[in-house]
Amino acid sequence: MASPEPRFIAVDWGTTRLRTSLVDAGGAVIAHARSDSGVQSVPPGGFPAALRAACAAWLEAYPALPVVMAGMVGSRNGWVEAPYLHCPCGLSEMAAQLTRIDGLERDAFVVPGVDVRWEDGSYDVMRGEETQVFGTGIDDGLICLPGTHSKWVEMAGGRMTRFASFITGELYAALSGSFVARLAEEPDAPEAGQTEATEAARAGGGLTRALFQARTRVLAGDMSPRAVRPFLSRLLIEAEMAGASELFGHPASVHLVASDPQLSVYRSGLERRGLQVSFVDPATATLAGLNRIISART
């Protein structure tokens, strides 16, 4: 049986990680490698060497194979700055606005990030998530990508129409080391803090009131110290979901780009709100997105 014929090298290059995949014409992964050579650890001018270190054998074995990259590699501190594509935008605009990288003796491209200006004056950006969004294959509906800066993306007719970021993960990290979390102990039960977070989110007074309950409910003996961190996490996710509903209305379903543990928490949160949930793993979505983008180009 013949080896599968590779079609391109997919590069998912984020702030802290580098993932490379050898992908065949059907979009299947032939081989895969990952390292900690994230964009923040690459010295100026060091991107070609870092890529070669990550997949030297493939580059040598397939001298004409194109390389397609997504993520922070296209940011100001990356290999090249790939300008933002503006919402609304679809796969064809994305494929037409790839930023070419010279000097690799093969076709090499970086996928653009996407930005959006809202009528309300807000401005938002993404870099890396756009590839996952197109990798979902969702043409109409709402896509949620949980993370440090969770994104909620509205799709219509195959185009990204609007999106919004919520600093859920960043705020959780900042609060975990702050006073309100000082009584926290290691969580034990998977559902810890859920009832209390739902109650606090509904209580009125907004997020900055509800967050103080991470401390006071423990002082009162109403909540276990083991529930403090899950309470904070769930409360921030409740706030994110309420915010997304306010911006995007109440769809029948949401597509999640997530893996566990976030997948479980977001999934149960959405299902409690009566929404249908489908989902895909982020790494799978990135590969599918890169494959769709390169297919739209060629």
Added chain:
Amino acid sequence: MASPEPRFIAVDWGTTRLRTSLVDAGGAVIAHARSDSGVQSVPPGGFPAALRAACAAWLEAYPALPVVMAGMVGSRNGWVEAPYLHCPCGLSEMAAQLTRIDGLERDAFVVPGVDVRWEDGSYDVMRGEETQVFGTGIDDGLICLPGTHSKWVEMAGGRMTRFASFITGELYAALSGSFVARLAEEPDAPEAGQTEATEAARAGGGLTRALFQARTRVLAGDMSPRAVRPFLSRLLIEAEMAGASELFGHPASVHLVASDPQLSVYRSGLERRGLQVSFVDPATATLAGLNRIISART
């Protein structure tokens, strides 16, 4: 002319500071001292010595003069734990529930903190602010005490009926060192970030969306890096005020216990909302509160 006759020694003993005042029968301050011997820096069993170090001359000159203390000195990690008084409560309950301290060879008391259980399941506590609240002399209306954990207190018929905490100051400190504030430069203008914060607060999507605008509006060139920290501060204060409105309705006036720079920011925020603002300095409110409490007792 005779020296004024002192009536008691007032002690405002917080986490990081100790303030002592010699107070006459009219509530006026005869002498004043302050140090950094906050509760957190006092070793176990070290409270009597720390108090003597702060006001040895007064203790010696007036061997029978009572000492009345408020603040974290009454917490679990303080001199004695002064149990919380429950809302609703007034000056008479407070005066009746002073916790006596033995071994000083004079009358010495700690004012209780106050807690509240809301019908919505929330639990809240204060320690130190209750003295300021009664020091305002406000019998009916809404009192706001900005801070690390801002308090909004509802008064009716001279009694504290309900109150809520908002972690405005804590969240500001946590976010100032976090990613969304990374583009920040030193603020220049006093009104920096106000327009953008008002716009972001109104934009919908909630606080965790609006906070991301501290970064994106600078990326877009819509906001100066000098406005980042004022933007964050004002946004959190907007959230606090919106939360307080949700809980306590829209009164005609609010009484602030604050000094600058917080006083100016809160005052202008409340006035923009069409509210009448009166205010008192926190140190003045504490002294007046201790004076009213000891007067209610004797």
